[in-house]
Amino acid sequence: MLDLSKIEAGQVRLTLEEYSIRDVVYSVFQSVEGLAVDKGVNVRVDVGADVPVAHGDARRLTQVLLNLVAMR
Numbered sequence: 001m002l003d004l005s006k007i008e009a010g011q012v013r014l015t016l017e018e019y020s021i022r023d024v025v026y027s028v029f030q031s032v033e034g035l036a037v038d039k040g041v042n043v044r045v046d047v048g049a050d051v052p053v054a055h056g057d058a059r060r061l062t063q064v065l066l067n068l069v070a071m072r
Contacts, residue, residue, distance in 0.1 A: 019058035022047045028065040043069075 006012040029045045036043040054061075 014057040015059060016056060017058070018053050018055050019061075021051050021054050021061075024058050024061050025065065028062060028069065031066065032069050 025045060025047050029043065033043060
């Protein structure tokens with residue numbers, strides 16, 4: 001929510017580009033896999049083969065996904 005307020009206020013600049021959602025999801029998975037194993041949590045990723053290329057800010061999507069999987 002804080003980032004949304006900053007974006008609306010023009011304080012944060014989004015980097016809009018085409019990116020692979022599959023690559024972002026697998027990158028997040030690789031980032032949390034070790035922590036999950038340490039906690040005895042099984043994490044599985046299944047991204048459909050037909051997921052289209054996205055247009056937006058891949059870094060922000062990565063941040064959102066990391067926040068979601070980090071929820072306790």
